[in-house]
Amino acid sequence: xxxxxxxxxxxxxxxxxxxxxxxxxxxxxxxxxxxxxxxxxxxxxxxxxxxxxxxxxxxxxxxxxxxxxxxxxxxxxxxxxxxxxxxxxxxxxxxxxxxxxxxxxxxxxxxx
Amino acid sequence: xxxxxxxxxxxxxxxxxxxxxxxxxxxxxxxxxxxxxxxxxxxxxxxxxxxxxxxxxxxxxxxxxxxxxxxxxxxxxxxxxxxxxxxxxxxxxxxxxxxxxxxxxxxxxxxxxx
Numbered sequence: 004x005x006x007x008x009x010x011x012x013x014x015x016x017x018x019x020x021x022x023x024x025x026x027x028x029x030x031x032x033x034x035x036x037x038x039x040x041x042x043x044x045x046x047x048x049x050x051x052x053x054x055x056x057x058x059x060x061x062x063x064x065x066x067x068x069x070x071x072x073x074x075x076x077x078x079x080x081x082x083x084x085x086x087x088x089x090x091x092x093x094x095x096x097x098x099x100x101x102x103x104x105x106x107x108x109x110x111x112x113x114x115x
Numbered sequence: 116x117x118x119x120x121x122x123x124x125x126x127x128x129x130x131x132x133x134x135x136x137x138x139x140x141x142x143x144x145x146x147x148x149x150x151x152x153x154x155x156x157x158x159x160x161x162x163x164x165x166x167x168x169x170x171x172x173x174x175x176x177x178x179x180x181x182x183x184x185x186x187x188x189x190x191x192x193x194x195x196x197x198x199x200x201x202x203x204x205x206x207x208x209x210x211x212x213x214x215x216x217x218x219x220x221x222x223x224x225x226x227x228x229x
Contacts (some may be wrong), residue, residue: 016129036217038217043120043222043223044206044222045221046143046205046218046220048216048217048218051215051217096130096213100212101214102163103218105158106157107155108157115147
């Protein structure tokens with residue numbers, strides 16, 4: 004079966020880079036996603052990467068995919084206080100219904 | 116603004132009461148989903164509707180029923196609420212499951228069962 008694991012907390016200083024990590028178990032993943040959830044709000048899709056890619060960059064966000072180790076990371080450059088939120092990793096895999104499986108979320112705390 | 120609208124935003128129920136959570140999307144999406152979010156548990160899928168006229172169980176369907184009323188609307192019903200159903204409920208929609216556009220989520224319904 005599928006499983007997505009994330010560390011629960013990350014604390015960084017404003018202006019530093021943040022790296023949020025995720026591991027998944029299903030080798031037949033198609034898309035992998037990063038979502039952001041701000042307090043009191045629903046999840047918002049930040050970015051995605053297709054499983055045949057190694058890297059995707061989108062402004063301050065860089066997604067790295069290591070298929071051999073089944074490891075996904077999200078790097079946020081020049082982290083700002085507005086980046087404080089919970090970040091969810093999710094995978095969609097071809098062996099099931101394609102419905103994404105979500106990790107438990109990483110709480111990113113940015114302090115001055 | 117286009118998106119997913121959930122009502123109500125907050126609700127307190129007594130054990131044994133029933134209620135229906137409403138969800139509507141205006142993006143002409145085919146698929147709709149209900150999740151619950153509990154502290155430290157992430158998102159767990161309750162039910163989904165891959166297309167109008169179909170519904171399927173997710174990971175935690177017990178105690179819930181759903182209705183895909185039309186392409187826009189997907190409701191979640193609690194027939195006899197229990198304290199274990201205290202949670203934040205999110206509705207989401209997508210053009211197709213697992214596509215590059217991911218899901219669009221509503222802002223959630225915070226339900227407390229006492």
